[in-house]
Amino acid sequence: MLVSFVWLQLAPGPGRGRTERKKAPQTAGATMVLIDPGHGGQDSGAMRNGVLEKDLALDVAHRLERLAQKRGFETMMTRRDDKWISLARRAAAANRERNCIFVSIHFDEGARAAATGVQTFYAAQQAPKSSIPSWLPFLQPALGEPGNIESQSLAAFVQEAIVARTRAFNRGTTAQQFYVVANVRHPAVLVEGGFLSNDEDIAKLTTEGYREELALAITEGLVQYRDLAGVRPATLALGDASPE
Template sequence: MFRRNPRARTSERSLLAWLGLLLMAVSFIWLQLTAPPRSLTRLELPPPPTAPFAVVVIDPGHGGQDSGTTKSGLVEKELTLDVAHRIERHLQDRGLVTVMTRANDTYVSLADRATIANSQSESVFVSIHFDEAGRSAATGIETYYAAHPVSLPERIASWLPFLQRTSSEPPNIESQSLATFIQESLVANTQATNRGTRPQQFFVIANVHHPAVLVEGGFLTNKDDAVKLANAEYREQMAAGIAQGILQYRDTLLDKHTPLAVDLPSR
């Protein structure tokens, strides 16, 4: 039977003690290296507040050689311009700056309309249209938003793959929210049939890099809608509804920026 000598056992113990200490030190360093950096906790805070937009870009659909829908003695390009000018007055009365993509009966391409909108850094975009349908019974108002904005310019996206916007991008919450405020306010003001808000990749809204919506303010192919739209008072109610919706959306953004409304985590 082998009997260890006591001295060897002592040095074995101290070696084990050192090894234990070393293991603790390594574990400590390992934990420090693998723990999430402190800056990550900052990412969980709400984004820093930015002042809400001061500019509204109003886009009267069609114009010039493009008349849009022509039915029941009504011409879409004329109705859109009329309602746009009315919205402009309402918003200016409330101190907002307005930019029209066209201020008279001229043709402006969809790309140019988007470019005008994108040249305004802090803005929202509202395009005005009127609808037509094969079914004359189709009636009411609906507001569209682009669920996924079109990608950043190719020159950036091509060499920075992580910047490419794909269909996996989160939905366009701001545009959807603006569409909801406008739709609710429009329906309340006009008592029109509420067709709701809908996502649709219309070029003119999908290519605007700010909250952007497109209002279809009634069907020229529907007798009741056409009679109402021929009435300037009704168009004034529409314009007031759209302006109110924009202002309510802006008020909501303002509310979010008051310190009390900012929901900071307690840690």
């Protein structure tokens, strides 16, 4: 309840906002991917020897955008340069869309230098799919609903594709109520693409070739998810209370 309330407070009215949209030219009605490079601006995220998580995330995000467009996705990004964006604005950008897939890109650091590999997170409970006011009890999703199957599947496809392509250590998929995935009402995942605190991981991550492979793998996961999910039906019309 609190989550929906906060979301309703933060969600802006109709309008595109400042998130830039890029269309793949040949594909009308293509699935939208909202790419979210973690951190930015004064928030560097993890860091090691001058390598900053925010820079790696932005680089992989730009690669992912280019590759996803090649595969027929429309794309948007929550940031295109080194600036700070609140978590609320990142989630709101996704929630302005009728349908989209949300992919947040991060890198990790561990207390132990040995910690390595890739992990993909999803939220077991997400914001409601429609913007129906949360005080309408008969339209509420059941509380304590078991896992969010769409995001969980998306996480599995992305994780498997990354491990298959990069041979990174497989840390699996994990349900975690991270703000950006929990407050998005569409399929949403957060990828932790390696550890800046691990010598081997950082050696790979600082090469362009590896970052390109990582972006390519995430794209492959998105394609597999899209092919399986097919065209998602439009969000319940009742939910679209605002005029457009």
